[in-house]
Every structure is written in structure tokens, then in C-alpha cells.
Amino acid sequence: MQDEFAKYFRCVADDQGWAFEVATIGWEGPHSPVVNWRVFRRWKRKPTDASIARARAAALKNRTLFRLCELCDEINAAGHMHSASVCQGCAEQHLRVVY
């Protein structure tokens, strides 16, 4: 499993079963990202690797969580996007936006 996105996903057990959570990035200031974990899927029993892989794939396609940058063609966490279609890295490089 390719894992540059692993940091955005976690699977936790609680009293209602298992939850697959996705990190969403918010900002308290231009240089202070805050991570909030959002429950994306729930299972009553421990999920299999296949269930987790499906949940990850679905999360990566969810545009409120991840977006494709049209300049570098990479998937970014929505909180790391400069706009709906350009990531912050490209905004800095190509659009001369300074963070």
C-alpha cells in the first residue's frame, strides 16, 4: 500500500466498534495547521485490510476531504489546497503566493 497518505488515515476502536477516521486540515493562522479527525466509516467488528483499503479509496475520492491539483496532478488534503483546483505548493511556485 503506498503510504504518503497514511498520515491522513487511522483506524480506532471505541465502545461502538471501529471507526475509520480521516484527518482534515484546518488553519489557525497561515503557519499553524490544525488536524481534526473526522469519522468516515464505522464497523461493528474489526475491519479487514480490504475494508480499510476500500474506505481509504472512497475517502481519497471525496472532494470535501481530498482534491486533485490541476497543476501538479497530485491529490492533496483539502486543507492543503490553495483553491478548489490548485494546491498550496503550486500556488507558491506558479502563482507567487507566499505563505
Ligand SMILES: [Zn+2]
Ligand atoms: Zn499542485
